[in-house]
Amino acid sequence: MVQQTDRPAARPAPVRRRRFAWRPRSTLARHGLAVLLALVAVVLVLELTSPFRNSQLATMSYYAIAAAGLTVLTGLNGQISLGHGALMAVGAYTTGLLLGPEGDGTLPLPLIMLIAAGVTALVGAVVGAAAARLHGPYLAGATLALAVAVPGLAIYFDHTLGGEQGLRIASPDVPGWFDATIYFLFAHETPSAKYLAYLGWGTLLLVLLLLANLMAGRAGRVWRAVRDDEVAAELAGIRLGQVRVLAFVVSAACAGLAGAVLGVVVRLAAPSGFTIVLSLGLLTAVVVGGLGSLVGALLGSALLVFLPPAVTNLGTAAGLDGTQAAQLAPFVYGVVLILVMLLAPSGAVGVLKKVWGRRRRKR
């Protein structure tokens, strides 16, 4: 019995008519402008919020980098991955090994992050080559196995990877030019935590710019074609295997970068940080935000960071003890994941678009 071809969880958005005449014509310039505006917003937000919010935003940045990669893979190419937590682990451990526990590594941080992304992309190519032949539940099962298996490696090679305790990662120093620029603009020093938030958000905006261009170009079109109808895509001369592996490699590189940022922000790469809960959390973020949408990935990762404290507070207020209240957040994730799939499979962005479209039609 041959099964039906898989259909995506969310449909691609219809192309909107040009309404904002002031926007640049070229896609790259338009995306670049959006990123520049976002950069200004990020600087303002980071300078105006407390150190605690800064560290939350730093956390959000690495979730968002990984979620952006995952939404491209699952939303655009139709491949589900429950193994992105494991890929983040590859990035974090690579960063840890290159940076060293004292930060005495000779390589500059951006280069280390690039290497981490590269190594993870390589792992992603291997995983993707196997994954390209799988679909739906088979792919989910195989990547779930990956998520469960990889932390074991860190324990097996405990002399280099630090075993159960994990690998300590030095926090990078604030570069002089960066400190000087912020001092020039806002007249105060940049503490290390704030610098890390800048680092994470800078990386995130860069990743978003690259992904947005990729999605708008040939690669994105081909990914969508493969997702929507394999046979038609193949007849149009698209090589399914190559296209799927490419999507996996791009997605893995993002996960690797996210792992690198996680490493320097958390200052630790330990097996307990890359459990299946992380992988499922990322999936929750992209599904709730809206599969295939970068804005959705951002919204979803904001949810991952800002929802748990709120829910935990509610739980403690309702009389649960600390450990119980801490479990309320995953409970809410699970319930929300089910509800979104049952009621609004296109996620928050899909719902917003629908509401927006209805309002415009009324006018």
Next chain:
Amino acid sequence: MQQFLNVTLTGLGQGAVYAAFALALVLIWRSTRIVNFAQGAMGMFTTYLALTLIEAGQSYWVGLVVALVAGLVLGAVIERLVIRPVEGGPELNAVIVTLGLFVALQALAAILFGSTFRSFPAPFDLRGFTVGDVNIAFTANSIYVIAAVVVVMLALVALFRFTDLGLQMRAAAFSQEVSRLLGVRVGRMLTLGWALAAVVGSLSGLLIAGGSLVFPAYMDAVIVYGFVAAVLGGLDSPGGAVVGGLTIGLLLSYVSGYLGSELVALAALATLVAVLLVRPQGLFASTAARRV
């Protein structure tokens, strides 16, 4: 030699449990073409119910019966409430719903029962038999585990082969439209299929817990091993699931015994990838061609 014997016997015991778990996955896959990633969490939840009863002074057997009945109800309720709307829809949606269930049930168990490690009693002796003057790793409890799995399998075979209900369930799984035309209540059969699968899943949860520690995530790895076993057996063949389960049990036991227990999950991953790449239809698939 003695180590080899011990590792093999341990593997057989674990393999029996993986076989039961794989069987639960296969039951659901056959009828609804959904892999239930929440199976492990469901089994974990009912095991906690049993543990609560046992700690309150009830006997192991009361706990067992309550857990199995709870599994039956849980499976039926979940199918009706959250699975029915995504049945027959896009594959990814069903996968994501079962993953949501997995996360929610695991967190709910941690809230209700706490996330500390708790020991679960075994109904039989956990000391190995002594043959001659050598103590082997085969206990009265392992006999119970294997026997329980065999009994459940025979009961399922009897149900599907010899009863009217079993025939209707097989018909509903084989072709929904035709069986609906012939008067089979397909919806009910699907609910029953999920309920039965949840009973088998609960049993495997209880058997794994027996004589060891229980915590909300203790079934996580079992989901993977059970899935690998089911795929090895072809994912739609109950017999294949049993053979696959025993094979995986033995293989993982050898890896754990000779290479190191950290590599067990990696070995499972390697097996899965090898099976899917070399023989994607599994060892015992009833269908000739299968898209994986």
